[in-house]
Amino acid sequence: MLIKPFRAIRPDAPVAREVSCLPYDVMNRSEALRMSKDKPNSFLHVIRSEIDLSPDVGSYDKAVYEKAAENLEKMLSEKVLIQDDTPSFYIYRQVMDGRSQLGIVATFSIDDYMNGTIKKHELTRPVKEEDRIRHFDVCNAHTEPVFLTHRSNDNLTGMLNIIAREQTPVYDFVTEDGIGHTLWTVNDEENIDNIQSIFRHEIEFLYIADGHHRTASSAKIGLRRREEERDLDPDDPSQYLMAVTFPQEDLFIMEYNRVVRDLNGMSAEEFLTRVEANFEYETVTTAYQPESKHEFGMFLEGQWYKLTAKSHTYDPDDVISQLDVSILQIHLLQPILGINDPRTDSRIDFVGGIRGIGELEQRVEKDMKVAFSMFATTIEDLLQVADKDKIMPPKSTWFEPKLRSGLFVHSLK
Numbered sequence: 001m002l003i004k005p006f007r008a009i010r011p012d013a014p015v016a017r018e019v020s021c022l023p024y025d026v027m028n029r030s031e032a033l034r035m036s037k038d039k040p041n042s043f044l045h046v047i048r049s050e051i052d053l054s055p056d057v058g059s060y061d062k063a064v065y066e067k068a069a070e071n072l073e074k075m076l077s078e079k080v081l082i083q084d085d086t087p088s089f090y091i092y093r094q095v096m097d098g099r100s101q102l103g104i105v106a107t108f109s110i111d112d113y114m115n116g117t118i119k120k121h122e123l124t125r126p127v128k129e130e131d132r133i134r135h136f137d138v139c140n141a142h143t144e145p146v147f148l149t150h151r152s153n154d155n156l157t158g159m160l161n162i163i164a165r166e167q168t169p170v171y172d173f174v175t176e177d178g179i180g181h182t183l184w185t186v187n188d189e190e191n192i193d194n195i196q197s198i199f200r201h202e203i204e205f206l207y208i209a210d211g212h213h214r215t216a217s218s219a220k221i222g223l224r225r226r227e228e229e230r231d232l233d234p235d236d237p238s239q240y241l242m243a244v245t246f247p248q249e250d251l252f253i254m255e256y257n258r259v260v261r262d263l264n265g266m267s268a269e270e271f272l273t274r275v276e277a278n279f280e281y282e283t284v285t286t287a288y289q290p291e292s293k294h295e296f297g298m299f300l301e302g303q304w305y306k307l308t309a310k311s312h313t314y315d316p317d318d319v320i321s322q323l324d325v326s327i328l329q330i331h332l333l334q335p336i337l338g339i340n341d342p343r344t345d346s347r348i349d350f351v352g353g354i355r356g357i358g359e360l361e362q363r364v365e366k367d368m369k370v371a372f373s374m375f376a377t378t379i380e381d382l383l384q385v386a387d388k389d390k391i392m393p394p395k396s397t398w399f400e401p402k403l404r405s406g407l408f409v410h411s412l413k
Contacts, residue, residue, distance in 0.1 A: 005087035009409035043406025065138035088187040095180035103246035119386035132217035146211035148245035242410035254353030290375035297373030
């Protein structure tokens with residue numbers, strides 16, 4: 001596993017908190033505009049630069065990418081962002097509700113992604129890939145990191161914890177959502193060599209937790225530049241992607257719930273009759289959050305139900321079949337509600353567990369007909385699927401906390 005330090009572009013310490021923001025893909029345009037109000041230093045002006053343009057300019061318009069590059073250069077010229085002089089690794093800790101995840105920020109070879117050493121578990125959409133390709137290419141930088149994980153490694157975890165205890169962090173702040181963010185730089189030769197040695201000899205695979213489009217786009221930019229410049233230096237920044245990797249035991253996956261706009265022409269009674277073929281169901285008096293695998297909550301016409309998948313709906317030895325997201329899709333959403341492709345069907349929407357189960361009731365009352373609460377996919381499920389080179393159904397995982405954007409940028413210059 002090839003891992004390299006890099007000269008991060010990152011905020012001047014006094015403004016790090018106000019620069020940092022949520023990732024580009026967890027909000028829509030209007031939410032980004034609201035979040036950036038009266039925050040001229042927010043990194044949203046780079047990753048969601050359409051907020052600085054007329055509302056009639058489309059999100060994929062050429063002007064959006066040019067504005068992102070302009071805003072990035074402006075933040076550099078005003079010293080809001082500063083590039084480190086020395087190539088470094090960065091230790092990044094997030095604390096949410098008393099639970100901590102400690103990982104390392106670095107650059108990783110795009111060849112390790114192309115050859116399957118960095119493993120994926122989701123398909124990507126061409127339009128979203130092209131969006132990130134254009135954004136990174138015009139900015140000439142990876143503006144947001146990929147979120148990776150790796151199997152437990154005591155040597156790496158121990159080393160990162162020792163460095164974090166012994167060194168003074170460059171940032172240590174709590175954001176408006178109550179999540180703590182702490183960052184340390186690692187630029188001494190001994191620690192860099194030791195970290196690289198662990199990845200070279202002890203970490204066999206990395207796994208994409210979140211950021212499949214960012215990973216694929218970073219790789220395609222690197223391959224394109226390799227083709228355009230035949231004698232390109234193998235150590236050129238474009239041949240590496242920026243990522244944070246955390247050990248699997250630190251990660252927390254929340255449920256990724258579903259809401260559907262209609263009952264596919266059926267009455268509620270007809271719908272329940274068809275559901276009964278594959279699920280046991282019973283009414284419950286309060287909002288139902290599943291407590292174990294193969295259970296689902298369902299909210300329909302003001303009533304909550306507990307659904308339990310019947311044994312014939314899954315193969316416990318098949319890594320895809322036994323996933324709850326697969327069971328619901330194959331045995332309810334597709335055959336009963338007609339949701340054949342949840343990635344593209346406008347009749348279905350997805351609600352991250354961070355929004356709470358009350359959000360499902362609100363969506364049904366507002367613009368949907370039925371909601372399903374899920375039991376969260378486990379990190380071991382994800383690793384097993386990736387190890388077998390399989391693909392999870394769309395929207396299978398919702399990681400919390402999200403990586404904070406704006407704390408480190410990887411220049412491609």
